[in-house]
Structure formats: structure tokens, C-alpha cells
Amino acid sequence: MRILLDTHTALWMVNEHEKLSPAAKTLLHNDEHTLFISMASLWEMAIKVSLGKLSELDGGMSVFMAKMEIMPIELFPITTDHIRMVESLPFVHRDPFDRLIIATAMADNMTILTADSNIPKYNVPCTW
Numbered sequence: 001m002r003i004l005l006d007t008h009t010a011l012w013m014v015n016e017h018e019k020l021s022p023a024a025k026t027l028l029h030n031d032e033h034t035l036f037i038s039m040a041s042l043w044e045m046a047i048k049v050s051l052g053k054l055s056e057l058d059g060g061m062s063v064f065m066a067k068m069e070i071m072p073i074e075l076f077p078i079t080t081d082h083i084r085m086v087e088s089l090p091f092v093h094r095d096p097f098d099r100l101i102i103a104t105a106m107a108d109n110m111t112i113l114t115a116d117s118n119i120p121k122y123n124v125p126c127t128w
Helices: 007-014 022-028 039-050 060-069 080-088 096-107
Strands: 002-005 034-038 073-076 111-113
Touching: 002 007, 002 096, 007 039, 007 060, 007 096, 022 111, 034 039, 034 096, 039 060, 039 073, 039 096, 080 096, 096 111
Parallel strands: 002 034, 002 111, 034 073
Antiparallel strands: none
16 A cells, blocks of 8 residues: 655654554554655654754654654655646645645555544545
């Protein structure tokens, strides 16, 4: 399965946070799955770090990316197809970063690993 990590999921994975569900931990540690993180998530984290709103990212983006490099997570680009898809999404979820993650998963046939209860309201595969 191709799994796109929601921003909080990527943070929790890198920090081995207790908020990860048992099912999420199983998926994250199964070599049969390919894990991706969207550039949108990195952008969101960088903004929150600069605003002082991401205390769980001790050391900032450099530390996060260094940890990410040793984990089996592939960086996924934002494309014009994703942008076009965002435009057509209903406004169930107003967070622009989550909307871009949803569009990416839809356009590229991925399952989103998320604890966000709004994301499954879209026609996109999700798990937690």
C-alpha cells in the first residue's frame, strides 16, 4: 500500500509519540508499505516552527529532516494536478495543507494515515 502521512502522523512517527494508534504503528513498521510525506506537510511544519507553534519539533526543520532521512519515508512533490484537484474539493475541511494532502492522495491513489476526523469525510482512503 502507498501511504501518505498526514502532518501530525509524520511528526508523531519521527518522535515515536504515544499518540500513534497501534494500527498506525503496525502500518508504519511494515516494509510492504511505501510511506510518503507531502512537501505540503514540510511547508506547514516550517510555518508553525517559525511562529513558535510547534513545540514537539524540538530543533526545528533541520532536526526533523535529518530524522526523516534515516526513516523509510519518501518526499512527495506538489504537482499542478494536485492544485487542480484542491480547487474542486468541497469545503468540508478548511485547512489548506490538509486539503492539499487530500488532493495528493486522491490524484496518486494513496491511503492517508491520519487521526483527523474530517479527512475521511472526503472520498479518499484513510486509516488510523
